[in-house]
Amino acid sequence: MSNLFGRTRPIDQARVVPTGETIGSYTSYLDAQKAVDYLADEKFPVQHVSIVGNDLKMVERVTGKLSYPRVALSGAMTGAWFGLFIGVMLSFFDGGGQAGGPYLNVLTAVLMGAAFWMLFAIIGYAAQRGKRDFTSTNQVLASSYDVIVTPDVAMDARRLLAQLPMSSTAPRPFQGQGQNHSHQPPVQTPPRPEGWHDPYGSQQPTVEPAPETDGSETARPGQAPLSGPRRGEFPDLPDGRPQYGIRIDTPPAPAEDDSPAGN
16 A cells, blocks of 8 residues: 555555554544644654544435436536536637637537436436435444554653543553563551551451459450440549539438337
């Protein structure tokens, strides 16, 4: 494959789908073309860039219904343009001996072209016998267009496209992608300080021998040792005041009279 302004690529390379890293994915071909044009404006080596269309579909858009008058009019207009071209060409070789000769030749060519092309169009439409009574245009579209570059210049292309305010569905690389991270030491979590207690963490059951106590509650086997006040008990503050609420002194109960009645 070759063009007028570029180099000829090898035949084997033109027969395979380009491979590399996708630096941009767009739903419109014009957006992909704009991205490549921006790279070219930024002096990027665009010979490493390719545009690949995914999920190609052939779309035929119906433009109207055919009929004999429409076919005749379309054929006459096409023939008139063709006859005008032929008449102008013949007017250059006219000797000009007759007054109005060149204009007469052009008019004759236009009329003859319109008549013949109208006749051919009507005959062709009649030969179809109504199997295609509409006009349409064909177009090949893709669901998305990927801008692919070779891996050696992919980072430079991404850096340039990041400055272009266009939406792209291509995944963005994380910072530092493309570098070798195999020699970096693993990140270690700092150790927790001693005495630090996580109230939301899971506690591993511990088994400790029961110390000698004077009858107070101890931890049962398989449970963490009990420390601090029991549930429902709130010790007083160091100055003697209650920790929560106020203290109400309960009046002493009246003493019962054990003397016999009537004494």
